[in-house]
Amino acid sequence: MRKLPVLLSTPLLAAALATGCASSSPPPSAEAVPAQKKAAMQTPSYLTEAARLKIRANMSIHRENMAGLLSSLLVLDKDSVNHFAAAISAQPRLAQDMSVPKDERIPARVIELQEELHTRADALVTLVNSKEKLKSAELADGFANLAKVCVTCHASYLYPED
Numbered sequence: 001m002r003k004l005p006v007l008l009s010t011p012l013l014a015a016a017l018a019t020g021c022a023s024s025s026p027p028p029s030a031e032a033v034p035a036q037k038k039a040a041m042q043t044p045s046y047l048t049e050a051a052r053l054k055i056r057a058n059m060s061i062h063r064e065n066m067a068g069l070l071s072s073l074l075v076l077d078k079d080s081v082n083h084f085a086a087a088i089s090a091q092p093r094l095a096q097d098m099s100v101p102k103d104e105r106i107p108a109r110v111i112e113l114q115e116e117l118h119t120r121a122d123a124l125v126t127l128v129n130s131k132e133k134l135k136s137a138e139l140a141d142g143f144a145n146l147a148k149v150c151v152t153c154h155a156s157y158l159y160p161e162d
């Protein structure tokens, strides 16, 4: 902050600031992208509302952990990557409710994909705890592999016939 008066005395910067202040409307990019946009998932009708509620509770924890994982990974904070990947791996699996009719159950593929999720979260834990020098590309791939299972499972849930 102490450098500011010096900077402002530069004629070019002063001119740039004056131009910026003269315009009252925000730059076009700020208008084009809404500040808030909430993602919404479609809701297939084959699961019972009780089952969906349970799944959603589980998923909101996944969402938090995944956001934490991304933030940690972006700044190569190995400790935090370890924390969030381990949390995803430790998250309880969805259980199939055998008491509901077959056509109201969670698709078998969705149940299978849970194992994949845990395997990939564990792979990230192993990677960041390795004694080898951390390779940023491997870390990014580890995240992508995990995110891929999230998305694949959601697709299997929404479009089980595909």
Ligand code: HEC
Pocket: 041, 043, 044, 052, 055, 056, 059, 060, 062, 063, 066, 088, 110, 111, 113, 114, 117, 146, 147, 149, 150, 151, 153, 154, 157
């Ligand atoms: C085994 C399958 C499966 C995996 C793997 C999976 N999800 Fe989901 N997820 C679901 C299902 C099923 C729903 C839909 C629940 C519903 O009907 O609202 C869902 C919904 C969600 C939602 C929307 C919740 C809401 O309240 O609208 C979020 C967010 C989400 N999952 C995050 C994740 C993240 C992040 C991962 C990966 C770390 C992940 N999920 C992995 C099955 C899965």
